Amino acid sequence: MSSKTQILDFIRGRYPQAEIDESQDIFALGFVNSLFAMELVMFVEKTFGVTIPNEELRIDNFRTADAMSALVARLTSDLAVA
Amino acid sequence: MTLTSTAPAPAGAAPVTGRSSARAFVDTHVVPYADAYDSSGRVPEDLLRRAAEAGLWDPLSMDMVTLGEVHEEVGRGCSSLRSLLTVHTMVSWTLRRWGTDAQRDRWSAPLAAGDALGAFCLSEPGAGSDAAGITTTATQTGDGWVIDGVKTWTTGGQRADVFLVFARTATSIGAFLVPRDTPGVTVTPIDDMLGTRASMLATITFDGVALGPDALLGPSGFTAGMVLTGTLDLGRYSVAAGSLGIVQACLEASAGYAARREVGGRPLAELPLIQAKLSDMVTDARAARLLVAEAGRLKDAGESATIMATWVAKYFASTAAARHASEAVQIHGASGCAPGSPVARFYRDAKVMEIIEGSNEVQRITIAGQAERETTR
Numbered sequence: 001m002s003s004k005t006q007i008l009d010f011i012r013g014r015y016p017q018a019e020i021d022e023s024q025d026i027f028a029l030g031f032v033n034s035l036f037a038m039e040l041v042m043f044v045e046k047t048f049g050v051t052i053p054n055e056e057l058r059i060d061n062f063r064t065a066d067a068m069s070a071l072v073a074r075l076t077s078d079l080a081v082a
Numbered sequence: 083m084t085l086t087s088t089a090p091a092p093a094g095a096a097p098v099t100g101r102s103s104a105r106a107f108v109d110t111h112v113v114p115y116a117d118a119y120d121s122s123g124r125v126p127e128d129l130l131r132r133a134a135e136a137g138l139w140d141p142l143s144m145d146m147v148t149l150g151e152v153h154e155e156v157g158r159g160c161s162s163l164r165s166l167l168t169v170h171t172m173v174s175w176t177l178r179r180w181g182t183d184a185q186r187d188r189w190s191a192p193l194a195a196g197d198a199l200g201a202f203c204l205s206e207p208g209a210g211s212d213a214a215g216i217t218t219t220a221t222q223t224g225d226g227w228v229i230d231g232v233k234t235w236t237t238g239g240q241r242a243d244v245f246l247v248f249a250r251t252a253t254s255i256g257a258f259l260v261p262r263d264t265p266g267v268t269v270t271p272i273d274d275m276l277g278t279r280a281s282m283l284a285t286i287t288f289d290g291v292a293l294g295p296d297a298l299l300g301p302s303g304f305t306a307g308m309v310l311t312g313t314l315d316l317g318r319y320s321v322a323a324g325s326l327g328i329v330q331a332c333l334e335a336s337a338g339y340a341a342r343r344e345v346g347g348r349p350l351a352e353l354p355l356i357q358a359k360l361s362d363m364v365t366d367a368r369a370a371r372l373l374v375a376e377a378g379r380l381k382d383a384g385e386s387a388t389i390m391a392t393w394v395a396k397y398f399a400s401t402a403a404a405r406h407a408s409e410a411v412q413i414h415g416a417s418g419c420a421p422g423s424p425v426a427r428f429y430r431d432a433k434v435m436e437i438i439e440g441s442n443e444v445q446r447i448t449i450a451g452q453a454e455r456e457t458t459r
Contacts, residue, residue: 014455034307035448038315039386041308046384054180057305 003048004069010043011065022065037062044068050075095135100148104155107136112159117422119280123273124240125163133163134196141171142178142194147378150323154374157327158334161431162280164327166199168320169237173200173246176257176313180300185259189244201242202317203233203260203286204310210235210437211444213248213255213310218288220249220256220298227298229258229266229291239284240271246299246313247288254306257299257313266291277430315389318396318439319377325399325435326370328428332403332410333363335425339414350413359409366406370399390452397445400435407432 004022011020014036018029026032032040040062045051050072061071095111098104111132119125133139138156141149149171157164174193177186192198209215218231229249236245245260245267260267272283300309337360340351350356373395380388407429411418418425436442 016455034311035389037305038308038311039389041305042384042386042388046386054182054301057301057303057308059303059305062305 002069003072004065006047007044007065007068007072010040010047014039020065022069024065025063027059027063032062040068044072048072048076095132098136098138098152099144101151101155103136104152105158107132107138108155108159112156112163116160116162116280117424117427119160119162120427121279121422123279124282125160125166125280129163130166130196130199130241133167138167139170139196139199140174140194141167142174145378146319146381147375150319150374150378153320153323154327154330154371157324158331159327160280161324161328161427161434162278162282164320164324165278165281166238166241168317168324169202169242170200171320172202172313172317173244175316176246176299176309177259179312180257180309182296184296185299189259192243198243199238199241200244200246201236201238202313203236203239203245203247204314205235206232207234211441213314216248216250216255218247218249220251220258222252223292226292226294227258229260229288229293232285232287234285235272236284236286237278237281239269239286240282245286247286248310251302251306253303255310256302256306257309258293258297259299260288260291260293260297264291264293275434277427277432277434279430311389314439315392319374319381319392321435321439322370322377322392322396322399323374325396325403325432326367326374328403328432328435329363329367329370329399329406332406332425332428333360333367335428336360336363336410336413339417356413359406359413363406363409366398366402370395370402373398390449393440393445393448396439397442397449400432401442403428403432403435 008020008022011026020026041052056071061067095107096103098107111129137143153164153167156167177189189198193200204213206216206218208217218229218233221228229247231249233247243262245262247258247260248255249258266289268287270285272285275283300306340356340360341349343350377388377391377395380391410425411429414425417423
């Protein structure tokens with residue numbers, strides 16, 4: 001399963017009433033609070049075995065499943081290089 | 083940072099590495115003196131040193147399940163000491179999770195050794211569980227930050243060396259490390275609280291406190307709220323464990339008293355109404371222990387489900403503590419209301435657990451919100 005699909009599944013699992021696709025801005029939908037943001041970061045770190053550094057904790061990296069998937073790809077690529 | 087500037091620490095505090103060593107430490111160094119701490123309104127330097135000897139100020143040296151067990155045992159002996167450990171643990175964890183290398187280099191070692199104690203500054207005169215209502219500001223300047231505002235109910239504030247201060251920035255809420263000796267910081271003790279009377283609470287005033295650019299802990303912008311969420315989650319976990327410790331303490335005190343005290347020639351323990359109270363204590367202690375352990379296991383696994391598991395554990399354990407502390411006083415009768423009565427202290431401390439790190443009302447809103455989401459799947 002792709003990282004994008006896993007991220008979408010996680011978001012849909014938490015907010016089953018919302019219809020979300022991979023390019024939809026989840027902040028614009030209005031249900032991201034600090035609790036969900038924390039859960040989202042923990043999910044990404046646990047699922048993909050990465051640590052998201054402070055400088056990557058920017059809103060643009062978390063707006064869409066596409067953006068989060070790209071972040072995961074960058075971080076796992078960094079791991080491979082290291 | 084006064085711990086290392088005094089006489090050599092007394093011998094006798096063996097390292098605490100888990101439940102059994104924590105229990106031994108608490109039974110030797112805490113339980114016999116906890117009522118005296120409560121009366122005097124402070125945990126003495128001697129005990130802070132012994133805790134340092136035992137490694138209690140280095141909570142990150144153990145996994146979260148073990149940390150929960152240790153904080154339960156400390157809470158069984160003295161909620162004030164456990165409260166000091168809670169806020170220190172919150173600062174230590176936040177530094178490790180979100181700190182820069184420079185921030186860790188400066189604070190990690192002294193915090194772990196107990197040479198510096200940390201405290202957590204969120205509540206204000208006009209904002210408690212409503213964290214979004216804080217008015218303390220952090221204004222970015224050309225060469226750093228300036229903090230202005232008043233924090234109150236700060237556990238350990240009278241004694242802490244570094245404050246983790248949450249303040250409103252231009253875009254969100256940020257976390258700032260503020261050394262106690264920074265000009266503009268004023269500490270005003272709060273005495274005679276209902277419970278956790280020895281936890282050295284204070285009101286902290288920040289009046290034009292100028293800090294360097296490295297004072298900000300963690301990300302700025304939208305994710306800054308996560309620092310607060312994560313810090314409070316750990317505090318809630320520690321309070322859940324400490325509340326469980328109160329239930330266990332109530333059980334042990336009540337079972338002992340009921341076995342010794344006779345009514346009409348029979349021990350209290352033979353009365354069905356007393357047996358009912360004791361059996362409820364046993365049951366709730368076991369249930370709370372499972373909830374705390376599950377929250378800890380999820381933390382150790384890095385599972386996001388730990389946040390809700392911790393809410394549930396704290397809600398259950400704190401309400402159980404308040405209920406059973408009341409029953410423990412009831413079982414002890416007038417002697418439970420007497421000066422220096424441990425169960426009277428448990429009763430007063432337990433009430434505090436229903437308020438701190440998110441009041442029970444806020445907990446119910448959050449837990450119910452999760453249930454609502456789940457039932458719409």
